[in-house]
Amino acid sequence: MGERWCAAVLRVLVLQAAWALAGGQVRYSVAEEAKAGTVVGRLAQDLGLEAGEAEARRLRLVAQGRRASVEVSGASGALLVSSRLDREELCGKSAPCALRLEVLLERPLRVFHVELEVTDINDNAPIFPAARKNLSIAESSLPGSRFPLEGATDADIGANAQLSYTLSPSEHFSLDLHRSEEYRESLFLVLTKTLDRETIPVHRLVLTATDGGRPSLTGTMELVISVLDANDNAPQFNQSVYKVQLPESAAVGTLVVRVNATDPDLGSNGEMTFSVTNTFPENGMNIFLLNERTGEIHLVGTVDYEDIRSYEIQVEATDKGTPPLSGHCKVVLEVLDVNDNAPEVRVTSLSVPVAEDASVGTVVALLSVSDRDSGENGRVRCWVWPASPFGLEATFAGSYSLVLREALDRERVSEYEVEVRAEDGGAPALRASRGLRVPVSDVNDNAPAFAQAVYTVLARENNAAGAELARLWARDPDEAGNGRVSYSVWEGGAGGGGWRAASSYVSVDAESGRLWALRPLDYEELQVLQFEVRAVDAGEPPLCGNATVQLFVLDENDNAPALLPPAGSAPEAGGVAAAEAAAAAGAGAESGTLWAWAAWGAPAGQVVAKIRAVDADSGYNAWLRYELWEPRGKGPFRVGLYSGEVSTARALDEADGPRQRLLIVVRDHGEPARSATATLSVSLVEAAEAAAAAAAGSSSSSSVSRSALGVELGPGAASAATNVWLVVAICAVSSLFLLAVVLYGASRWAPRAAVLSGPGPTTLVCASEVGSWSYSQRHSRSLCVADGAAKSDLMVFSPNFPPPPPGPTPKDTQPEPSALLDTVSGPSFIPFSAPFHPPS
Numbered sequence: 001m002g003e004r005w006c007a008a009v010l011r012v013l014v015l016q017a018a019w020a021l022a023g024g025q026v027r028y029s030v031a032e033e034a035k036a037g038t039v040v041g042r043l044a045q046d047l048g049l050e051a052g053e054a055e056a057r058r059l060r061l062v063a064q065g066r067r068a069s070v071e072v073s074g075a076s077g078a079l080l081v082s083s084r085l086d087r088e089e090l091c092g093k094s095a096p097c098a099l100r101l102e103v104l105l106e107r108p109l110r111v112f113h114v115e116l117e118v119t120d121i122n123d124n125a126p127i128f129p130a131a132r133k134n135l136s137i138a139e140s141s142l143p144g145s146r147f148p149l150e151g152a153t154d155a156d157i158g159a160n161a162q163l164s165y166t167l168s169p170s171e172h173f174s175l176d177l178h179r180s181e182e183y184r185e186s187l188f189l190v191l192t193k194t195l196d197r198e199t200i201p202v203h204r205l206v207l208t209a210t211d212g213g214r215p216s217l218t219g220t221m222e223l224v225i226s227v228l229d230a231n232d233n234a235p236q237f238n239q240s241v242y243k244v245q246l247p248e249s250a251a252v253g254t255l256v257v258r259v260n261a262t263d264p265d266l267g268s269n270g271e272m273t274f275s276v277t278n279t280f281p282e283n284g285m286n287i288f289l290l291n292e293r294t295g296e297i298h299l300v301g302t303v304d305y306e307d308i309r310s311y312e313i314q315v316e317a318t319d320k321g322t323p324p325l326s327g328h329c330k331v332v333l334e335v336l337d338v339n340d341n342a343p344e345v346r347v348t349s350l351s352v353p354v355a356e357d358a359s360v361g362t363v364v365a366l367l368s369v370s371d372r373d374s375g376e377n378g379r380v381r382c383w384v385w386p387a388s389p390f391g392l393e394a395t396f397a398g399s400y401s402l403v404l405r406e407a408l409d410r411e412r413v414s415e416y417e418v419e420v421r422a423e424d425g426g427a428p429a430l431r432a433s434r435g436l437r438v439p440v441s442d443v444n445d446n447a448p449a450f451a452q453a454v455y456t457v458l459a460r461e462n463n464a465a466g467a468e469l470a471r472l473w474a475r476d477p478d479e480a481g482n483g484r485v486s487y488s489v490w491e492g493g494a495g496g497g498g499w500r501a502a503s504s505y506v507s508v509d510a511e512s513g514r515l516w517a518l519r520p521l522d523y524e525e526l527q528v529l530q531f532e533v534r535a536v537d538a539g540e541p542p543l544c545g546n547a548t549v550q551l552f553v554l555d556e557n558d559n560a561p562a563l564l565p566p567a568g569s570a571p572e573a574g575g576v577a578a579a580e581a582a583a584a585a586g587a588g589a590e591s592g593t594l595w596a597w598a599a600w601g602a603p604a605g606q607v608v609a610k611i612r613a614v615d616a617d618s619g620y621n622a623w624l625r626y627e628l629w630e631p632r633g634k635g636p637f638r639v640g641l642y643s644g645e646v647s648t649a650r651a652l653d654e655a656d657g658p659r660q661r662l663l664i665v666v667r668d669h670g671e672p673a674r675s676a677t678a679t680l681s682v683s684l685v686e687a688a689e690a691a692a693a694a695a696a697g698s699s700s701s702s703s704v705s706r707s708a709l710g711v712e713l714g715p716g717a718a719s720a721a722t723n724v725w726l727v728v729a730i731c732a733v734s735s736l737f738l739l740a741v742v743l744y745g746a747s748r749w750a751p752r753a754a755v756l757s758g759p760g761p762t763t764l765v766c767a768s769e770v771g772s773w774s775y776s777q778r779h780s781r782s783l784c785v786a787d788g789a790a791k792s793d794l795m796v797f798s799p800n801f802p803p804p805p806p807g808p809t810p811k812d813t814q815p816e817p818s819a820l821l822d823t824v825s826g827p828s829f830i831p832f833s834a835p836f837h838p839p840s
Contacts, residue, residue, distance in 0.1 A: 028079060029117040030070075032087035032097075037080055040070055040116060043103065044077020047112055053077075054105075062102040062111075070116060072103065079114070087118040088155035095120070095157045122160035122213025126152035128221035133207075135223060139195040140230035146176065151187040152209030152219045162212035168205045173225070175207070189223070197227040198264035231269040231321025235261040237329035247336040248305040256288060259295040261317035261327055269321035277328070278314040288313060288333075297331065305337040306372035339377035339426025344370050345434035348399075353441035356410040364390065364438060365402040369422050377426040385419045390438070392420070402436070410440040411477035444482040444539025448474035450547035455533075457515065460554045461523040469506065472513040474535035474545055482539035486510045490534040490546065502531030506551065515549070523555040524616055557670025559616035561624050563678055593679045596646065598660075599687040604650045608637070611644035611678050613666040621670035629677070630663035637682065639664055652684060659683050 028041040044054035054077030061072055069090075071082040091097030101114040129150050137147065154161040165187060167175045172193045178186040195203075203225040210218045237259060244257045263270040274295045279285050287301035288311070297313070313331040318324050349366040371378040382400060384392050389406035402420070418436040423429050450472065457470045476483040487508045506529070508515050515533075529551040536544040596609035615622035628639045636656045638649040646662065660682040667675040 040079040043079040124155035125217035126209035126219035132222040135225045138228040139197040145191040147189040149187040160213040234325035235263040235317035235327035242331045249338045254299040256297040280312040341372040342430035343422035343432045353439040356408045362404040367400045379425040442479045447543035448476040448535035448545040484538045490532040523553045557621040560674035561666040561676045564612040606648045609646040
């Protein structure tokens with residue numbers, strides 16, 4: 001390679017020499033950095049000097065103030081490099097670099113001009129002003145931003161000074177070189193990608209300058225680029241969504257959550273404050289409080305799971321840069337249920353009242369049961385109290401039907417207070433209840449019912465027309481029209497002497513049930529009136545009930561005693577009837593004189609006559625007593641108080657006279673008492689005459705004189721007759737006693753009777769204002785004295801229970817009327833007939 005370089009240099013020199021000769025000036029060219037002793041040119045030869053002439057003529061260079069770094073060899077006359085040639089030192093950046101040399105030649109003195117051109121070689125590498133350059137670029141600089149750089153310099157010229165630049169690999173920077181003929185080239189550092197101080201705070205690059213020499217030389221400079229912080233980073237939360245659970249029972253002041261955010265910026269760009277930008281629902285602003293410095297969220301209100309189950313809180317962190325940047329996060333707060341709500345029972349539909357004939361399964365009410373809690377806390381169990389007659393049936397979740405489980409009876413329970421109870425599954429469990437009032441509507445399912453199946457009514461005879469006899473009352477437990485009762489006489493009447501309808505005697509008020517007489521009653525005409533009263537309600541269809549009414553007419557002492565003709569007289573067959581008719585008409589108060597005979601010497605107690613009388617009344621009103629009115633004092637005769645027998649009070653003697661006139665008063669026991677008087681004329685005769693008169697009276701039934709008298713004659717015949725009647729009376733009393741014992745036993749074990757529909761074995765004893773009494777047609781007894789006609793009668797007892805109430809009372813509080821009394825049969829009452837002889 002060196003040989004080729006030397007050959008090239010010689011060719012240049014030869015050409016220059018030829019040019020110099022041609023133009024009168026010698027030009028040489030030498031490469032800088034040539035070695036000392038390098039022949040630049042054969043100056044002596046080029047000047048046309050002969051060999052040795054250059055030395056002889058002292059061929060030399062003239063100094064021109066600076067060292068030329070070349071010299072002329074005196075021996076050869078050649079121009080040699082004497083010292084290092086540095087073109088950059090000699091000429092700097094001038095081109096070409098020509099050194100003008102003056103060469104002196106003596107003998108003769110001649111001056112030759114030699115031009116030595118020092119050619120450039122690539123001996124200088126590019127040099128930057130500094131080995132390191134520090135740059136500061138804001139990280140907010142936009143891509144494409146240009147930052148000027150001072151390029152490198154190269155002392156060489158020409159191609160050796162043509163520089164090119166390269167930058168160490170970087171994704172953020174590149175180089176841009178502008179070349180201009182007029183101006184120096186301009187080098188720029190171009191930002192190709194946004195800087196991020198938080199990622200790479202300092203970029204270290206190497207800028208390399210390469211010249212165009214062969215071989216090329218390079219120079220480098222380190223670029224230290226510091227990224228200046230800009231508020232380009234918003235605060236960042238460590239979680240974009242914070243999920244928090246908070247029980248609804250949390251107390252005020254509870255720490256809910258703490259949010260954390262970071263800002264990689266520096267200084268005020270990295271300082272943050274927290275704020276709430278939004279909450280959902282909006283009332284969360286009043287429930288939660290955010291500390292703007294720490295990011296802590298505290299509970300300042302109360303949360304209710306049943307109202308709002310979750311909250312969303314938007315939190316913003318804002319730095320203090322210019323402009324400020326912010327970051328956001330969301331806090332999702334889930335409220336946890338606590339068993340703080342009791343079940344709720346609501347009635348959505350209520351069908352009342354419920355008809356008492358409603359079928360089992362009828363839906364009474366629709367209920368909605370809910371619990372605002374959830375899970376086990378909201379699982380509700382329901383039941384009904386009391387358990388009957390209603391029950392609950394679940395239709396679907398949270399809905400129940402209150403249904404009828406048992407048949408209803410409004411008359412037993414007219415209204416129900418039902419309580420629906422609910423209990424949740426929380427711990428502890430919470431309970432709730434709802435009361436329902438279920439009234440039962442009436443259905444006409446009850447017929448009117450009288451308090452007694454048989455009513456016994458006592459009415460005094462001679463009552464006024466329109467007088468109230470009794471009040472009947474039938475209870476119908478239904479209400480309104482179904483329980484409104486109307487009364488009517490249905491059927492019945494009185495027998496004897498022809499059928500007589502009850503409606504001709506009595507009537508009943510349709511509304512009040514008041515039984516009243518249509519006309520005065522006469523005991524002697526009517527003793528018993530039996531009929532039915534019907535009670536009908538106003539329901540649809542109407543129902544009815546019946547009661548038997550036995551109306552007994554009570555005797556009043558409205559008949560005076562009537563004297564009867566003697567037994568065995570012609571008018572005997574109709575005697576009793578005639579006497580009673582006369583008594584009813586008020587006759588018989590006075591009678592004619594009666595005749596009797598008594599024998600002298602008759603002992604005391606000898607019956608000489610018997611006064612017979614009858615009273616059309618009954619009971620005490622027909623119980624007769626006999627009193628001797630005249631003569632008063634100690635007379636020879638006396639009268640049996642109840643027998644009517646006239647007997648001797650002592651033995652008769654002649655001092656008593658031939659005849660005794662006796663005034664006998666027959667008086668009943670009524671109030672006021674009524675009486676009749678009889679005059680008895682007793683003739684005192686011999687015993688034989690008295691016996692003859694007695695025999696004649698016994699054999700002759702048509703004796704006018706004795707038939708007109710109400711007496712029985714003769715001491716002998718009368719005594720025999722008396723004995724016979726005594727035996728008959730004893731037998732009758734014994735028979736009555738035995739019969740009474742049998743009937744008493746039968747009444748003890750026989751079933752009780754409820755209704756008296758006619759002659760029968762039993763009798764109801766009922767209440768009246770006059771007393772309690774018993775009547776029986778079958779078991780009535782006749783009690784006769786002597787040969788008088790028999791007569792049935794009644795006995796009055798003391799009252800045993802009060803009459804029915806005068807007006808209705810509330811159905812729910814009215815007591816049941818007294819039950820029917822025990823029946824009374826034969827021995828339970830004493831029928832009697834006048835005259836009546838009480839036991840002694």
